[in-house]
Amino acid sequence: MPGIALSQFENNLSLDPNTLIFLVTLPLVITIISFAKYIMGVKSFGIYVPVILTFMFYQFSRIDSGNVSVWQGLKYGLFITLIVFISSYISYKLVQPLTLHYYSKLAIVTTNVTISLLVVLFILDLIDRGGILRVDIFSLILLASISERFTNLLASKQTSTALMLSLQTILLGMICFLVISSQTVQNTFLNYPWIILLSFPVNYFIGRFTGLRLSELYRFRELLQKDSES
Amino acid sequence: MSYLDYWKNRKQVLGINERNLSYISEYNTNKAKKIADDKVLTKTVLNKAEIPTPKLITIIHNQKELRELDFSSLPNSFVLKPVTGLEGGGIEIFYNRDKQNNWIRGDKSKVSPDELYHHCIDILNGRFSIHQDPDSILIEERVKIHHEFKYYSYKGTPDIRVIVFNNIPIMSYIRLATKESAGKANLAMGAVGVGIDLAKGRTTTAIHGKSGYIEYVPGTKLRLSGLRIPYWSKMLQYAVEAQKATNLKFAAVDFLLDRDLGPLIVELNARPGLSIQLANDDGLRWRLKKATGLKVKDVEKGVRLGKDMFGGEIEEGIESIAGKDLIGIYETVTFYGKDEKSTATIAKVDTGADSTSIDKEIARKLGFKDIVDLVESGILPEGVTREEGIRISEKLMKELPQKYPDIHTVDFIKSSHGNSVRVTVKLNIKIQDTTFETKASIFDRSKLTYNAIIGRKSLTKFLIDPSKIR
Numbered sequence: 001m002p003g004i005a006l007s008q009f010e011n012n013l014s015l016d017p018n019t020l021i022f023l024v025t026l027p028l029v030i031t032i033i034s035f036a037k038y039i040m041g042v043k044s045f046g047i048y049v050p051v052i053l054t055f056m057f058y059q060f061s062r063i064d065s066g067n068v069s070v071w072q073g074l075k076y077g078l079f080i081t082l083i084v085f086i087s088s089y090i091s092y093k094l095v096q097p098l099t100l101h102y103y104s105k106l107a108i109v110t111t112n113v114t115i116s117l118l119v120v121l122f123i124l125d126l127i128d129r130g131g132i133l134r135v136d137i138f139s140l141i142l143l144a145s146i147s148e149r150f151t152n153l154l155a156s157k158q159t160s161t162a163l164m165l166s167l168q169t170i171l172l173g174m175i176c177f178l179v180i181s182s183q184t185v186q187n188t189f190l191n192y193p194w195i196i197l198l199s200f201p202v203n204y205f206i207g208r209f210t211g212l213r214l215s216e217l218y219r220f221r222e223l224l225q226k227d228s229e230s
Numbered sequence: 231m232s233y234l235d236y237w238k239n240r241k242q243v244l245g246i247n248e249r250n251l252s253y254i255s256e257y258n259t260n261k262a263k264k265i266a267d268d269k270v271l272t273k274t275v276l277n278k279a280e281i282p283t284p285k286l287i288t289i290i291h292n293q294k295e296l297r298e299l300d301f302s303s304l305p306n307s308f309v310l311k312p313v314t315g316l317e318g319g320g321i322e323i324f325y326n327r328d329k330q331n332n333w334i335r336g337d338k339s340k341v342s343p344d345e346l347y348h349h350c351i352d353i354l355n356g357r358f359s360i361h362q363d364p365d366s367i368l369i370e371e372r373v374k375i376h377h378e379f380k381y382y383s384y385k386g387t388p389d390i391r392v393i394v395f396n397n398i399p400i401m402s403y404i405r406l407a408t409k410e411s412a413g414k415a416n417l418a419m420g421a422v423g424v425g426i427d428l429a430k431g432r433t434t435t436a437i438h439g440k441s442g443y444i445e446y447v448p449g450t451k452l453r454l455s456g457l458r459i460p461y462w463s464k465m466l467q468y469a470v471e472a473q474k475a476t477n478l479k480f481a482a483v484d485f486l487l488d489r490d491l492g493p494l495i496v497e498l499n500a501r502p503g504l505s506i507q508l509a510n511d512d513g514l515r516w517r518l519k520k521a522t523g524l525k526v527k528d529v530e531k532g533v534r535l536g537k538d539m540f541g542g543e544i545e546e547g548i549e550s551i552a553g554k555d556l557i558g559i560y561e562t563v564t565f566y567g568k569d570e571k572s573t574a575t576i577a578k579v580d581t582g583a584d585s586t587s588i589d590k591e592i593a594r595k596l597g598f599k600d601i602v603d604l605v606e607s608g609i610l611p612e613g614v615t616r617e618e619g620i621r622i623s624e625k626l627m628k629e630l631p632q633k634y635p636d637i638h639t640v641d642f643i644k645s646s647h648g649n650s651v652r653v654t655v656k657l658n659i660k661i662q663d664t665t666f667e668t669k670a671s672i673f674d675r676s677k678l679t680y681n682a683i684i685g686r687k688s689l690t691k692f693l694i695d696p697s698k699i700r
Contacts, residue, residue: 041246099344101351103355155357156357210251211245212240212243213245213247220513222442222511223243223513225235225236
């Protein structure tokens, strides 16, 4: 069905082409995340947070010419993400010993994250005019919601576990971003959008997979190293 | 060991994917899961089936009930938990209360009534519940640690888990709290998980947190393997009964062992973790496959099947050849005296001693008060020469048993403490599961390390493994 290639419509649509790209590659992103979880055993904060991170990296990678700069996306995306994580971590550790209601602690953490972001964005704007201005309200709200999830994790799990999960989530977001910012992938999805339909059989297969995850081959290595029994 | 074996062995092990798809979704109905996820519902269902659980003190359903609760009416020691909590989050265990009404935790840290109130509000707001949904609070009596585990678990009471499937016990382990895990029996926090042989109820291999295999209780010379779990068969029976009562086809049943009340079910888990495989050094997958589709008519049959199919790998070899139980150097021994009096102690198994000897205090507890008084009267000489000792013991043997019918013999004994004359009585001893009659001498062992030693003449039914410290 090459006849309905979206790239032909691109110029006639009032849609932002990047929005279109993000929309058509979204099933791919989600499939990668589910593959990473069920086949490789990557642990992330649900499916939602890595998608937000992917989207945010992508937002930052857009430069004025309408093209995409992978380096810029990684640089700013990672930077802002780290600011959010570090500021939530520090603020949570500060409010943790206080006897406060949980939502109140959360509100204080989010306030701190907002202040940190404001300060950082302001400084960045002074240094590098124009580069970071792609940050829109939407990305910032999403970032704040990541902060909430992260704080939640810190409150209910051990710090080391929360950090490991965060690291894997960020890596996963980066990998998804690298995949969808590839020119080849974008062209393929714009020219052959029916590829999206492959998501159904692929995810059905992943969804029926009952073998050990890659991470479990490592976790249970001692058991697997035993001499084979009957 | 080749890569091919590595690849083949993966068929023995259960992974998360298969656990979720082939066992939890396949066998556990939503209704059954709901019971397991709600600790109050679990308690109600189990108690109806006459399966023991820790005693309920109160339940707080909402903020109004929390405000109305008079905290000072709570006992000094209790456990507070979120009703739908996960992985032990939000659980507080209090051992005592100080004069300012602060509750004291196992690690001596204190919680003021105000802090506790806020903690309760956090729980009610759902901070520890499965999907952050509003939750209730369960307050129940604290389970008192069983003697057997005293030296094995840091502060907290160990937690024994039995995985049951199709009414058959499949695998089991005990989680011991450590200093690192802050007295909590949570593996992710650094607790120790020790596999349990299903047939014998004895511990096998152990893992420490997520870091790997260990042999001793951290910081001690106490061997983790070979520990005998009291009430073992009873526990397996309750586990299968709990499964029948809740209709959870694939479940983990968690027990605490109370010093006085025996095994109590504290929690049912519809999504058992997989670390139990590492602690047992064996996979769950082949066991579950083997148990699938078997017709299990009653609880006894299920327990027997589990013991036969999945137990008895350790030590069984030697024991079945010799027909003798394997014991270590230090064993918990129960003595049975007059009028059904009994007492237990840790005794040293001493192959260098000819016969068994017990401290006078043990003898007193066993109802031999008159003989203890006789020993204390100083009529039995110590530090005598051989000839003299034999002469005195023969003389006393003629006189004493007439006055004291419990005296079995009067013996001259040569030991590392010097020569002495001692009286002996007949009593029953239980080591592990074997009870037998033997004679034991009574004297003052209060200055010695062990208040009882088991000598050669009492050890004919056992094999002794000196490497087995406890």
